[in-house]
Amino acid sequence: MLCSQSFGTIIATILGQNKRLSVMTSMTSFIALVFFCNYAIPIKEFIYPFQLFSEITFQKHLFNGLLIVTYGLGRCGSGQSRVFYDYKIDDNSSGGKSHRDFWFCLMSLLIIFLVLKIIEFVLLITSINVNFEETQNNDQLADENGLQFNRLLLIAWIELTLVRVQTNSKKTKKNIFNQLSGGFDLNTINAVMGPSGAGKTSLLKCLSGQNSQHLTDKSKIYLTSSMKIRTCFISQNIFDHLVTGLTVKQYLIYASKLKNSCFSGKSIDHKVITDKLMDEMLINDISDINVSHCSGGQLKRIVIASELTVYCKPNILFIDEPTSGVDSYSALKIISCLKMLCRRHNMSVITTIHQPNSDLLELFDKVYVLSRSGTNIFSGRPQDIHHFLNANDSSYQQNLHPIEHMLMLASVDHENSCLKKLSQTNNLSTKEGLISRCNVQTIESTKDMFFRSKRFYLSDLWHLTVRNMLCSYVYEWKSICFQIVLYLGLAIGLSTLYNRRMILADGCVDDNIFTYGMNCTETEESLNDESLLKRNLQYHMSFLMGSSFIQIILTTMTFSSKVNIFFNEHRNGWYSTGAYYISKSVIDFLPLLISMLMFSYIINYYDSKRMYFVYLYTLLFVVLCSQSFGHISGIIFSNNQSMMSFTTFFKC
Known part of the structure; x- marks a missing residue:
């Protein structure tokens, strides 16, 4: 069970964003494990490379160990069971060799x-985008409420070009966007706009340090030299951030406890932080409602609030499509709250957005419009779009809203002459002032400025374990009961189908094992004995393979939907990989232990304490290893549903 659990964990971690692919990966691996378990074909009949490979498959050691404890350990006195001959297992009951072989199988499982587990942990570390780890006043401006805020260039980019290799036969390279230049100031809310496929989300990821390996050598990103940059990235799918099963207030309090654990020297009141943020984000009226019952607009504001519970708030907040999937009133509410946060908490917000209405557009301090060809055709205040189009586009229709006309132009072919003129004019005006400001106010960014992981804290482990226990054992109790019922159903079904008389056959032969099988005539008793032996072996293989199969599939399906929450929370500095890994291992183990205690009791036909604990030990390790395989599949194929399902099938 332990090995099956670990197997499932590894698959789901690798393939976290693709459930079908995770399931197929696990089933694929399971079939391979059955092939090398020494039951279908004796391992010693394989070619030598396959014999070596079988040593790393836990099912083989499990099967051999059960054969030794069932038919060895002195059961045949000075003789030997023919089971060992049939499955090519060396055994000698004298001298304690059976005991040594049995313990060798158990240690191999361990x-x-x-x-x-080590592979699972390493994959978790290598699969994450770690988030990076106060200020001087410059020129002062005032917003519409009279609040003062700093005019300081916070982030800028010059000749930014993102290249991706297309997965076709020729592996051609494609520019997602070409030689983009721009910048955003402190205390501003900014919108990156453009048609679908223009590269809006890709630009956000580049600016947050997530796509740096695909940028060209000439691409430069600059960050302000006046303060340490603290960023936070919120993806479009809010369910990749939300942990269901908690009330809004509980969720935010745990977020505050996890994100502020590194500020141990400061007196932090998590309730005060939570209440203030709920008031700022206009969600205090739903504080006692379960997050799973909130509307789309409320969920987006909850996620934003959770990322701002940290004592030293991020000064750059990247949000991908904060208004998608919500009505116009909710969208207006979200952007209004974000604008207020910019002014109040000395931060900047950079969002992607499709087609805002006029009221929503006016809330942004700056818009950055991308064309479908990957060029920037406007960068400036929303109020300046009309004048920019009047001066540079002869086809501009006054009856259309300026942003609507701008987005129509952004969607046309890249060879369009008007589009080229807009892009060239905008790039010249943008780069002129940007380069001089970068030389004075910024320094070129490095990888270390973006990627700063949080170290391990015992308090993180405690709060994370308590939070996940509430979610798993209280909110998701039906899933745990379903898992237990599956194992009990398998155990009861097998114990009902198979006759208890099969345990009576021992297959013992005389001291000269080489004479076994040489006699052409067999008695009815020996034939019956052989039939019972086969049934007993089938019984053991049925519950071994059945329990392993159940665990791989369950792990792959459940963990693949949760691994993205880990990626996002870790990247945004909630906790370390070690804290998450230990917490998850503890929470996953307890339901499995309960299941296997009952499962081992039901399948134990021998009414022997020794056999009960042998079953318990071996089944726990098999299921946990299968779980790890599922986790590995979930990590590797997190973006490919089909491949995850395929590999899960063959692992079964």
């Missing part, structure tokens, strides 16, 4: 389990 080693394989630990190796799978």
Whole structure:
């Protein structure tokens, strides 16, 4: 069970964003495990490379261990069971060799389990985008409410070009966007706009340090030299951030406890932080409602509030499509709250947005419009779009709203002469002032300025474990009961189908094992004995394979939907990988332990304490190893549903 659990964990971690692919990966692996378990085909009949590979499959050691404890350990006295001859297992009951072989199988299971856990942990570390870890006043401006805020260039980019290799036979390169230049100031709310496929989200990821490996050498990103940059990235899918099962207030309090654990020297009142943010984000009226029952607009504001519970708030907040999937009133509410946060908390917000209405557009301090060809055709205040189009576009229709006409132009072919003129004019005016400001106010960014992971804190482990226990054991109790019912159903079904008399056959032969099978005539008793032996082996293989299959599939399906929450929370500095890994292992183990305690009791036909604990030990390790395989599949194929399902199938 332990090995199956670890197996499932690894699959789901690799393939977290693609459930079908995770399931197929796990099933694929399961079939491979069955093939090398020594039951279908004795391992010693394989070619030598396959024999070596079988040593790392936990099912083989499990099967051999059960054969030794069932038919060895002195059961045949000075003789030997023919089961060992049939499955090519060396055994000698004298001298304690059976005991040594049995413990060797158990230790092999333990080693394989630990190796799978290490692989799972390493994959979690390598699959994450870690988030990076006060200020001087410059020129003062005032917003419409009379609040003062700093005019300081916070982030800028010059000749930014993102290149992706297309997965076709020729592996051609495609520019997502070309030689973009621009910048955003402190205390401003900014919108990156453009048609679908223009590269809005890709630009946000580049500015937050997530796509740096795909940028060209000439691409430069600059950050202000006046303060340490603290960023936060919120993806479009809010369910990749939200942990269901908690009330809004509980969720925000746990967010505050996790994000502020590194400020141990400061007196932090998590309730005060939560109440203030709920008031600022206009969600205090839903504080006692479960997050799963909130509307789309409320959920987006909850996610934003959770990322701002930290004591030292981020000075750049990247939000991908904060208004998607909500009505115009909710969208207006979200952007209004974000604008107020910019002014109040000395931060800047950079969002992507499709087609805002006029009221929503006026809330932004700056808009940055991308064309479908990956060029920037406007960068400036929303109020200046009309004058820019009047001066540079002869086809501009006065009856259309300026932003509507701008987005229509952004969607045309890249060879359009008007589009080229807009792009060239905008780039000249943008770069002229930007380069001089960059030389004075910024420094060129490095990887270390973006990627700063949070170190391990015991308080993070405690708060994370308590939070996830509430979600798993209280809110998701039906899933745990379903898992237990599946195992009980398998155990009861098998114990009902198979006759208890099968445990009576021992398959013992005389001391000269080489004479076994040489006699052409067999008695009815020996034939019956052989039939019972086969049934007993089928019984053991049925519950071993059945329990492993259940665990791989369950792990792949459940963890693949949660791994993205880990990626986002870790990137935004909630906790370390170690804290998450230990917490998750503890929470996953308890339901499995309960299931296997009952499962081992039901399948134990021998009414022996020794056999009960042998079953319990081996089944726990098999299921946990299978779980790790599922987690690995979930990590690797997190963006590919089909491949995850395919590999899960063959792992079964």
